[in-house]
Amino acid sequence: MSRLTEAIDRIVRDHSIRLLSVDVFDTLLLRGTRPEMARFARVAGMQARALAARGVAVEADALYAARMIAARTAYRVIRTVEGEREGHLDLIFAMVARALDLDPALVPVLAEVEFASELDELAGNVPLADALMRHRAAGCRVVFASDMYLPEATIAALIARKLPALELDGGYSSADHGVTKRGGGLFRVLMAGEGVEPAQVLHMGDSALADVATPRAMGIHVLHTPRPPGWQRIHGLRQKLAILHHRAMLRRAA
Amino acid sequence: MTVAALAMPAADEDLEASLERRFPPPEAYSHLAGDDWPGEPPVAADPAAQRRFGEELLGPIFLQFCRRLHLAGVGFEARDARLLFVARGGLRLGLLYRLWCERTGTAPVLPLGDLAISRVAAAKGCLVHDFAGIAPTLVREFGAGSLGYMLRCLLRGRGIDLPDVLAHTPVTIGSFAAIYDAEDALGQAVRAYFAEQATALARYLETLLDGVATPVLVDSGWTGGTQALLMRHFPQWDWHGLYFGRWDYGRGAAPHFGHIFGVSVDSLEPFANAPGQALFAYHHLIEDPLEIAAPSVEGYRLLPDGSGVPEGEPIDPAVLQPGADDAMFQGILDHFRSPAGAADFLTVERRADAAYRRLRRMILWPRRAELPGMQVRPRSADFGRSLTVPVLLRLPDASLKRRLKSVGAALWKPGQMLVAFPVLAPVVNGGGYLLRRIPFAGRHVDRVLRLGSGFARRVLRRLVR
Incomplete structure (x- = not known):
């Protein structure tokens, strides 16, 4: 039994936990070391091909640049909820379509490609899923909580595809609720939805702020599950390379 | 203080002229205080070069702003929003946005309008609801002068005379409150x-925003002080700001910053648009x-x-069009009206990126030949003041002290460095610029440069003494 599952068992046993909440990306579903910017560039290439197959010619660089700017903008202008705000893929793609004069009817095509790309990038964290299933069988409810621009249904579908044996009792995405884990609002929504007190919840995830500091300050039990240092180093290096690639893209035939 | 104490204007001058004479702008308002700087700039502006500068560099940057503004507007659809171009600076942004829409055949994403407001107008309109909150702002702005000068600026054109003693009364919250709370004629007025x-x-x-739930202010920037006042005192509207740039002046994010978006540049996003950060060193451009x-x-x-x-x-509306001394804006319009003005999204982004990179070098490491095209008109002080x-400052003499002071006081320091220290400037400006070009070292370089400039200032001050 791994240290992670031992820690979950211990906290559940010692604190009368009724609800297990788990972060999704880089916790329940593990990404490779490709950083977000590089993922966007890859997705843009796939989207350009998908659009070309429908007779719409759009440069991959244009899709990528529009996505970058739309993402930056969407996070700043989307409606605030209780003082917090979170991007949503629908708004981001609506902006991309407007920037590139694409027919809005093509937005679902962009979203499908995004989903396919995510599926390709992610791997299920099987040991963690096994531990969650054990506790669920023992009577704990298990839900996911994610700070992400993807809606709950999409995240649930990704989990179902990557960890088909894992059954969940629900999920909460910041994109749908407009509040985040890092701000604490999503945990309030989650506890209200599940009818539990903070002391009855164990949340686990990789982010020091969103998955540890904020829920701990709210009285929720937490378990930090960071990616290994080697992964983080490679991820950081690839992030820098992605920024250089981004600059090179902008300088191409300026 | 009584009405009898109010000094009367001379028989042959009207009240406004009398107030202006008796409550002049104090020297101390100017960061150039105590120096007798010649009025003419050290390098004459060249309208042809300014127009070229506007077309080649500012044009692509403003074009990118318009495209991104349009994109940001999508986020406000279905929120009963209206884009309000804020007088004065925002009005020309509105002209550019409408021109871009026209050139590309694009329908504006939101209804458009103008908002006539300024920080002083908003502060005046909100003071009565929140004296304790707004008086410190007024006091900070006018703190170096007399209470008489402050009241003269704030009450301009209202025919309210002021007692001469106010010319020597310092501006403090207490002195302002004493006037404001007084039961005499002046206090009541x-x-x-x-x-x-x-x-x-x-x-x-109420009239302007009838049927609007989300007013979206469009302006050049930077901290959204006016918007903060409106947000606090008119909470029935969900105020937002889409500014050319958002700038915290190194003070960190203010509470209302969550409702302000720096469409083109943002001082709180150091890596979002790195070359654009140079604009904060010469935002007058x-x-x-x-x-x-x-x-x-x-x-x-x-x-x-x-x-x-x-x-x-x-x-x-005619004043929105470029005037005789508006060569830079004319150049910007030239760019919008050229084929480049109707370019596609990616081309606009790439041209803007190239312009930002060129501009960064020109702002941080200017060359002598570039000064005539980059020099802007003397800037006017804000908040109802008339300075x-x-x-750039012409040096009345070549003393080291004067030259150092000019660099410290100038609104564009690398440019003034070139004027005051033509031999040393390439080393200092070039060194800073090249250090900033080191990839991923931005924050560390900023810290090193800050420490270095602080140390150099201390050493030079001692030398000058």
Whole structure:
């Protein structure tokens, strides 16, 4: 039994936990070391091909640049909820379509490609899923909580595809609720939805702020599950390379 | 203080002229205080070079702003929003946005309008509701001068005379409160004036924003002080700002920053648009071309029918067009009207990126030959004051002390460095610029440069002494 599952068992046993909440990306579903910017560039290439197959010619660089700017903008202008705000893929793609004069009817095509790309990038964290299933069988409810621009249904579908044996009792995405884990609002929504007190919840995830500091300050039990240092180093290096690639893209035939 | 104490204007001058004579702008308002800087700039502006500069560099940057503004507008669809171009600087942004829409055949994503307001007008209109909150702002702005000068600026055109003693009364919250709370004629007049301002501003906004839930202000930037006042005192609207740039002046994010978006540049996003960060070293390059030949809105007045309108004449749309000394803005319009003005999204982004990179070098490491094209008009002080401040200073003598002071005081320091220390400037400016070009070292370089400049300043100050 791994240290992670031992820690979950211990906290559940010692604190009368009724609800297990788990972060999704880089916790329940593990990404490779490709950083977000590089993922966007890859997705843009796939989207350009998908659009070309429908007779719409759009440069991959244009899709990528529009996505970058739309993402930056969407996070700043989307409606605030209780003082917090979170991007949503629908708004981001609506902006991309407007920037590139694409027919809005093509937005679902962009979203499908995004989903396919995510599926390709992610791997299920099987040991963690096994531990969650054990506790669920023992009577704990298990839900996911994610700070992400993807809606709950999409995240649930990704989990179902990557960890088909894992059954969940629900999920909460910041994109749908407009509040985040890092701000604490999503945990309030989650506890209200599940009818539990903070002391009855164990949340686990990789982010020091969103998955540890904020829920701990709210009285929720937490378990930090960071990616290994080697992964983080490679991820950081690839992030820098992605920024250089981004600059090179902008300088191409300026 | 009594009405009898009020000094009367001389028989042959009107009240406004008398007030201006008796409560002049204090020297101490100027960061050039105590020096006798010649009025003419050290390098004559060259309108042809300015126009080229506007077309080649500012044009692509403003074009990118318009495209991104349009994109940001998508986020406000279905929120009963309206884009309001804020007088004065925002009005030319509105002209550019409409021109871009026209050139590309794009329908604006939101209904458009103009908002006649300024920080001083908003502060006046909100003071009556929140004296304790707004008085410190006024005191900070006018703190170096006399209470008489402050009241003269704030009450301009209202026919309220002021006692001479106020010319020697320092501006403090206490001294202002003493006038504001006084039961004498002056106190009543001041309170009545601010109460009228509050009613007139509220009526003006009610009429302007009828049917609007989300007013989205568009302006050059930077901290959104006016928007912060509106957010606090008119919470019935969900105020947002889409500014060319958002700038924290190194003070960190203010509470209202969550409702402000720096569409083109943002000081709190150091890696989002790295070359654009250089604009904070010479932001007048953005502000000056947007400056129109019309007075700032200094307050509001109530009409007999009870509605509120901005004081003064409505701004003539003709002043939005470039005037005789508007070569940079003319250049920007040239770019918008050229084939480049209708370019696609990616091309606009790439051209803007190239312009930002060139501009970064020119701002941080300018060459002598570039100064005539980059020099903007003397900048006017804000908040109802009537001072103008040149961007580059001519040195009246060649003393080291004077040259050092000019660099410290100038609004564009690398440019002034070139004027004051032509031999040393390439080393200092070039060194700073090249250090900033090191990939991923931005924050560390900033810290090193700050420490270095602080150390150099201390050493030079000691040498000068």
